[in-house]
Amino acid sequence: MIDSIPLQLSSKIEKISLQNIKLKQRFELYSSRFNNISQQNSISYASSPLSQNAQKNTQKELLKSLLNKLNQLKEEKQSLIKKQQKIDKSSQNELEFQKSQLEQKIAQVKLENSLLKTSNQELLQKRINDKTLEISNKISNSQKRILELENFHAKNQKIIKNLESQLQEKNSSISNIESEILYNKLNKAYKILESSMKNNEAKFNQKIKELETQDQKFNSDKICLQMKILKTAQQQRLLEINIYQQAENTSIHNYNNPNFLYKPSIKSLYN
Numbered sequence: 001m002i003d004s005i006p007l008q009l010s011s012k013i014e015k016i017s018l019q020n021i022k023l024k025q026r027f028e029l030y031s032s033r034f035n036n037i038s039q040q041n042s043i044s045y046a047s048s049p050l051s052q053n054a055q056k057n058t059q060k061e062l063l064k065s066l067l068n069k070l071n072q073l074k075e076e077k078q079s080l081i082k083k084q085q086k087i088d089k090s091s092q093n094e095l096e097f098q099k100s101q102l103e104q105k106i107a108q109v110k111l112e113n114s115l116l117k118t119s120n121q122e123l124l125q126k127r128i129n130d131k132t133l134e135i136s137n138k139i140s141n142s143q144k145r146i147l148e149l150e151n152f153h154a155k156n157q158k159i160i161k162n163l164e165s166q167l168q169e170k171n172s173s174i175s176n177i178e179s180e181i182l183y184n185k186l187n188k189a190y191k192i193l194e195s196s197m198k199n200n201e202a203k204f205n206q207k208i209k210e211l212e213t214q215d216q217k218f219n220s221d222k223i224c225l226q227m228k229i230l231k232t233a234q235q236q237r238l239l240e241i242n243i244y245q246q247a248e249n250t251s252i253h254n255y256n257n258p259n260f261l262y263k264p265s266i267k268s269l270y271n
Contacts, residue, residue: 019076019080023073023076023077023080026073113239113240117236120232120236124229124232127225128225128229131221131222131225132222135218135221135222138214138218139215139218142211142214142215145207145211146208146211149204149207149208150204152200152204153200153201153204156193156196156197156200157197159193160190160193160194160197163186163189163190163193164190166186167183167186167187167190
């Protein structure tokens with residue numbers, strides 16, 4: 001914004017200068033034509049004295065038109081010179097006034113940027129805390145569920161061991177049909193429990209894998225959120241540098257490329 005103001009004034013001055021140059025060129029052109037016509041008239045007077053009166057009339061008319069054009073060009077030149085002088089006088093005051101206005105606007109933008117940065121940091125911190133609490137609660141619930149499944153699996157193992165011990169005891173004392181019937185019932189119950197145990201074990205293993213996958217996803221979301229926070233902080237620093245560069249207008253370095261910013265290592269995000 002600061003650079004565009006003197007550029008506009010300089011473009012106006014250049015236009016006026018170009019118009020002055022064109023006027024000078026036209027003035028010189030008409031002057032040369034006038035001289036050529038005068039020379040031709042002198043030659044024609046010497047060569048043909050009979051047509052002298054007719055040529056005088058045409059030459060007078062042509063001379064009048066050229067003089068009128070010449071006067072118009074002089075007036076245009078004087079008006080353009082006056083305009084250029086006025087612009088030269090008022091341009092400095094106008095630049096000072098616009099500079100003061102821009103400085104006030106820059107100060108206001110800095111204040112708004114500071115307030116926006118503070119509110120943005122508070123909002124980001126609140127989001128981080130809420131997301132961290134949510135992830136922690138999900139991890140805690142997942143751990144509780146895994147513990148419950150492990151306890152349930154341990155109870156089933158104890159029941160199976162008790163049934164196996166009972167079957168072994170019954171196998172040694174079977175001597176009649178009732179004992180065989182009881183053995184068959186127990187064996188059938190054992191097979192049912194064994195099948196149920198295998199199914200439950202497969203379900204529990206699948207559930208544990210799902211919970212582990214969900215836990216990895218939560219950790220990945222946490223890392224992505226930290227990277228977004230870091231990127232937002234880098235963009236804020238870049239915005240502050242651009243505003244400072246516009247306010248001072250004296251920097252010789254090019255900060256348009258954000259590669260000069262600090263690039264953290266990915267390993268540090270896991271520490």
